Amino acid sequence: MSSEFLKDFSRIIENIIVDYIDVDFTLWLSWLLMPLLVTFILPVVILLLLYITAAIFYIYKLHRSRLREAYGKDWKNAARSVGAAMWDAHGYIYYGYEVVGLENIPMDEPVLFIYYHGAVxxxxxxxxxxxxxxxxxxxxSVVDKFLLKVPGFAIICDVMKLIPGTIKTCSAILQDGNMLAISPGGVYEAQFGNSYYQLQWKKRMGFAKVALDAKVKIVPIFTKNLREAFRTVSWGRRMWLRIYAATRFPFAPIYGGFPVKLKTFVGEPIPYDSNLTPELLTAKVAKALEDLIAQHQQIPGSITRALLERIYDPSSTKDHHS
Known part of the structure; x- marks a missing residue:
């Protein structure tokens, strides 16, 4: 009897462990790992959106004859409109995205936008x-060459006019009457910038040569809380620097996707001045962009504060009346 009692008792204990303790452990483990899962999985959402965009563009490319009849336009224009509507809706819903200072953009002439490059x-x-x-x-937009090699991204680069431009090709684009966006910091600034928002231009002045050659205005733009939406990991900086120097590929891990308040500020246009050298123009544009950052970004950036600004942004009234 005692042997059977022990067996029954052990079976009851086993059932309790299986039915309750394992479940509690699973819940505890999921709670423990949830921040890690969220911070590194959310960037995949952006990648998914990019591939959805590519899919839309391929649909328009493959069925352009029928769609051209429907829209009465080139298929790329129609595809861009659909893709733009999707991204605009995502930005408004997920980040409360808005632009302040659109009136500073000379829409009827070519213009060179210079922007601060976030982690994404x-x-x-x-x-x-x-x-x-x-x-x-x-x-x-000028992008790094590695983007053209990402599977599925070639059509996005084609439709959205993303190029690994040289000074000559960039100048030609502007002289043809188009708008162009360049981040002098590029991938380096994306990978190794931080929540203090210092410019990481490394004495690059190619954009200034482009603007002087094409004789166009430069418009600086900066997005508040950009570094709080996505960040690169702070550990192993020396290792990532060595890898980047050797490969020119952005290997430093990115985390985030936090639904912070994003607001892009468009600065005053910097007119063409034939008396400026590339060095002087570079310094002038850097100062204009740094002034935008100092005026609109609290340093250092805070993810918590940026999240709270989705509910209440104390600078909102000032921004819309400035």
Whole structure:
């Protein structure tokens, strides 16, 4: 009897462990790992959106004859409008995205936009979408060559006019009457910038040579809380620097996707001045962009504060009346 009692008792204990303790452990483990899962999975949402965009563009490319009849336009224009509408809606819902200072953009002439590069340039996607929807104009953008090698991204680069431009090709784009966006910091600034928002231009002045050659205005733009939406990991900085120096590929892990308040500020246009050298123009533009950052971004950036600004942004009234 005692042997059977022990067996029954052990079976009851086993059932309790299986039915309750394992469940509690699973819940505890999921609670423990949830922040890690959220911070590293959310960037995948942006990647998914990019591939959805690529899919839309392929649909328009493959069925352009039928769609051209429906829209009465080139298939790329129609595809851009649909893609822009999707990105604009995502920006408004997820980040409360808005633009302040659109009146500073000379829409009837070529212009060179210079912007601060976040860990993920999500703000540029939304800004381009906004311009497409407002004025049916596409902003050409200079991107790193590695982006062209990402599977599925070639059609996005083609439709959205993303190029690894040289000074000559960039100048030609502007001389043809187009808008162009360049981040002098590029991938380096994306990978190794931080919540203090210092410019990481490393004495690059190619954009200044482009502006002087094309004789166009430069418009600085900056997006508040950009570094709070996505960040690169702070550990292993020296290792990531060595890898980047050797490969020119952005290997530093990115985390985030936090639904913070994103607001793009468009600065006053900097007119063409033939008396300026590339060095002087670079310094002038850097100062204008740094002034935008100092005026609108609290340093250092805070994810918590940026999240709270989705509910209440104390600078909102000032921004809309400035």
């Amino acid at each position: 340039p999500i703000d540029l996607y939304y800004f381009i979408a906004k311009i497409v929807l407002l004025n049916s104009k596409v902003i050409h």
